[in-house]
Amino acid sequence: MVAQVAPLNFRYSHTIGRQETRGGDGFFNPVAIARGEGDRMYVVNRGTETPVFYPCKRVTICSVDEEYIGQFGFKVHPEDAVRSAPDGALFWPTSVALDSQGNAYVADEWLNRISVFTKDGEWIGKWGEPGDGDGEIDKPSGLAFDAEDNLYMVDSHNHRIQVFNKEGQFQFKWGTQGTGDGELNFPWGIDIDKNGDVFVADWRNDRIQKFSSDGTFLMKFGSSGKGPGEFNRPTGIAVDKDGAIYVADYKNDRLQVFNSSGVFITLLTGEATLSKWGKERVEIDQSFIRARARSQGLDEREKVFQGPISVDVDDQGRVFVTEVPRHRVQVFLKQSPEFHGGPL
């Protein structure tokens, strides 16, 4: 289906994922996504805190074509979710960002630390000290690297952005709690455009703010509500190479798209179909196939976004939307005008 809204059109491509509580081909409460080299993608699974589900907290590596590649990170029991939790442990993982070498940096809002893994999932380090001083963090949410491998971190409970080098050394910071220009209120997602400008999902202020790379306020857009251009707790944000801005409007169950000036262009509400992994799962048990065939309104109910929490976009114009309770990623293709002329 094509969303016919000028000047940008999006065509639904496919859905990736299925509910998979323990690991392997599927996701469990995915909260973040990052596109890696080639067709790789990294999906952060928040899993559940119910102790019986192990090892549900993980980062899944798979391809855009839904080939499972691997996973890393693991869950600990809630009683062991403390600062001394083992290397590689995750408890409230919230985001993932890749540096220029493809290493994956995973933020954990409960453990207040960044865990670093190679592109294939080998643990290679961690950093982060809780607090509100320079370089200290309180519930790190979104992460994004700039072209020089500086890591911009949303330090959500300190209502600020902190910038580190990739070894975790503090560089600079900006932001304080509030509703004014440049002030933040429990911010969540972050992305950096090709010019180095920084976009922040100012979660509790229901708006997006744009800053220069040094933290100078540039613009804002959005307000609380359900209408076009309004938000109900925006979480993820991504900016494509042409400057279009994608916002996961979490509690409105939709993705909104804006032009580089923050003018609303269109919104997507989901077009999910049965994924490859999903098809494999239901085909194991014929009763699922029969039940799906009998279920009234399945297509309409199943396709829509529920809890779209994060978004990423790649240079091919593919938009990836992660849905928490549906354990999947919906992929859309940004349409470019094409002209086919020439001799017959």
Place this chain on the structure above:
Amino acid sequence: MAENDIALMGHLMRRAGFGAQYEELETRAAKGYEETVEELLNPKDHPDGMDLDLAERYFIEWNHFVRGVPEYITWRMINSARQLEEKIVLFWHGILCISDSKLQSYPTEYEELELFRRDGLGSFRDLLVGISKDPAMVYYLDNCLSHKGAINENYGRELLELFSLGVGMDGEFNYTEDDVKECSRAFTGWTIANSIPQQPYGRYAAQFLYNPDDHDEGEKTFLGETGNFNGEDIIDIIVKQPATARFISRHLYNFFVADDVEVPSWMDTPPADMETIKMLEEEYFRSDYNIKSMLRLLFNSDAFKNARFTKVKSPIETIIGTLRLVGDWATPKPGMEFIFDEMKYMGQEILNPPSVEGWHTGKEWIDGGTLVHRINFAADSVSNTEFPGVKSIIKKLADTGPSLSPENLVDGCLRMLGEYEISEETRRMLVDQNSKGGEVLTDSDDFDTTVAEALRMIVATKEYLYA
């Protein structure tokens, strides 16, 4: 401010909510009793009664309630400023029962709890219509298996027996077997859409569906009235019965005022306090079956005000009340599972009542095993000096003067727990236990632990089982 005002406020907050810390009791007592009743009935603060969005941010499973519903309800009971709304959810959850062990569909169960939160203080007629269309109930009591010409009586029977009329009143039966059948015929066609299977994308809430082709349009005679009744017509007849007024009044009395005998005995055992029940019955009809009106009258009645410590706390009241008292779980953190384990060990697993009859209450909550868990949970909580509520109690007692006699220590702790009343014998025992060191200096290093120990001993008394 008179101590009695705070004691009365403590009573109101334990019954109309899950208890409150001493500071809140002082604030509310200063506002006044009737004003607090009104505020509980018509809360004007935040629509959720708390900053729910922040909790949702970390308890990510609450999104669309595919999982995490017990955690969500528990969080609300602990943290909502709209305490009566949460209490009424628990009230109806124990009467209009469904069970997760059969449904295994949290999003569907969530919808029912929201029905209780939304309509639980409104018209009982509307609530009965709502519960009859509630997909969780339709499935739980098999109304989806009841068809024109082949009825399943399960829902029709429980609607009459356990949800509205009760088996009998004043020694007389309230309905006949024929009424059950006719009632069931009227609810044919009230069914659910076929569910979306949980694979591959997780569970979806079930949906109510009215299927006119499967509805028995024939004439029915129910409780002496004849017509082509549909389900709503049946409910209209049910709610105007004196037995329904009695049934709801006894439930409200049993939950909010004092322990009654168990429901199956209500036919032959008259209410202990007939005067109050009559008052509630009259208000039920006067207000067009409005639960809020009945509760307003009840909370402002002498019968309610004089019923302090006459009711055994349910496990959920014990746990939530203790957590509110000590100030635990005011912010999101890992490990909520242990709360449900405690509820289970104490005999009240949320979303899993033992049968459609709900939980038996009163002294049936207590046996050797559950008692140990109650005492251990409460004792461990109130003696943890890291909890903000315990710290606050210690500070308030320290602020009373340079030293405390054993008597003042015990009395002070009882006051901080919401003006708890205990027998003179228990008080003497507590004072004796706390007399070993004589006067306690409030600036001494071990004052914290001394207070914590005193609190630990108080919550282990028989009196603390009651609210």
